Amino acid sequence: MKVTSYYGGYADMGYVYIAPPNEKLDKDIASRNEITKLFKPEEIQIPYITGDSQISLFISKMTIAEDKFFAGYQKAFESEYGLDFDSHGYLTGFELNLSKDKFVEFIRNQAYKTFHIEWHNKPYNLVTFDHPEQVFHSENIIYKLNEQEDTFVIVQLEEYENYYPQYYYTTKKKPPTAKIKALFSSREDIYPLEYLLKPKFHLEESTTVAVINNDLCCELNVLPQWDSIPNEDRESLINHYVCENCSEVVRIMECIIHGVEDGLLLRGTCNSCNHRVSTHVPLNQII
Numbered sequence: 113m114k115v116t117s118y119y120g121g122y123a124d125m126g127y128v129y130i131a132p133p134n135e136k137l138d139k140d141i142a143s144r145n146e147i148t149k150l151f152k153p154e155e156i157q158i159p160y161i162t163g164d165s166q167i168s169l170f171i172s173k174m175t176i177a178e179d180k181f182f183a184g185y186q187k188a189f190e191s192e193y194g195l196d197f198d199s200h201g202y203l204t205g206f207e208l209n210l211s212k213d214k215f216v217e218f219i220r221n222q223a224y225k226t227f228h229i230e231w232h233n234k235p236y237n238l239v240t241f242d243h244p245e246q247v248f249h250s251e252n253i254i255y256k257l258n259e260q261e262d263t264f265v266i267v268q269l270e271e272y273e274n275y276y277p278q279y280y281y282t283t284k285k286k287p288p289t290a291k292i293k294a295l296f297s298s299r300e301d302i303y304p305l306e307y308l309l310k311p312k313f314h315l316e317e318s319t320t321v322a323v324i325n326n327d328l329c330c331e332l333n334v335l336p337q338w339d340s341i342p343n344e345d346r347e348s349l350i351n352h353y354v355c356e357n358c359s360e361v362v363r364i365m366e367c368i369i370h371g372v373e374d375g376l377l378l379r380g381t382c383n384s385c386n387h388r389v390s391t392h393v394p395l396n397q398i399i
């Protein structure tokens with residue numbers, strides 16, 4: 113594997129797990145999480161609001177899109193976040209491109225709330241990712257996530273603002289940005305209430321990485337360690353990974369190699385089930 117000359121930096125990255133992450137991943141990346149250093153567990157309080165009939169009323173005024181969210185995501189609009197879906201189209205988490213301060217504020221000010229609602233005569237748990245006036249806005253649109261019609265997102269479509277008036281003559285219009293303001297689901301097995309009230313937030317501060325290829329980056333300071341691993345072992349770590357979610361032998365996509373106390377940590381997404389995965393390579397295996 114040859115490293116190209118491109119070096120990039122990652123900005124602070126905040127991540128919200130809407131569904132529980134797998135235990136292995138959670139354990140592997142725990143030491144990198146700034147949130148656990150900033151908040152004691154009891155300081156992350158997610159309010160659970162039941163019996164607010166106004167909420168169902170607000171939602172009933174919104175337009176329901178015919179398309180699935182994912183279909184729109186690919187053709188009609190872009191998303192401001194890096195979104196993760198499982199293989200059935202359920203949203204499992206998203207990245208927030210917020211500074212550390214903003215992300216802390218997002219958690220501290222309880223923009224994240226859980227409501228119990230009735231909609232079309234069915235009970236749902238609804239999680240918000242912004243303040244109520246932004247979430248329960250009549251112009252927001254409801255998208256189903258898949259054909260099951262048991263999980264939906266409330267989306268605000270924001271027209272692209274053109275900051276460069278001199279380019280107005282261009283005929284190509286940029287698609288609007290979709291901002292997911294809430295998710296509601298009746299699938300207690302995918303989005304357990306217990307988890308929604310104690311969700312995992314993850315924040316990592318910026319690092320500098322070397323871009324090895326389109327799908328592989330390595331933190332600059334551990335690049336020599338990665339390079340010291342025999343080529344076939346490196347290939348095998350990335351291309352023959354046994355995924356803890358789907359149990360298949362898969363490739364780790366969008367892989368980032370980090371340095372950890374006793375070795376390397378590879379992190380990315382399973383190319384079969386799309387779940388986030390991680391694998392720990394101890395130092396004695398490297399040299």
Ligand SMILES: [Zn+2]
Pocket residue numbers: 355356357358359360362382383384385386387
């Ligand atoms: Zn998998």
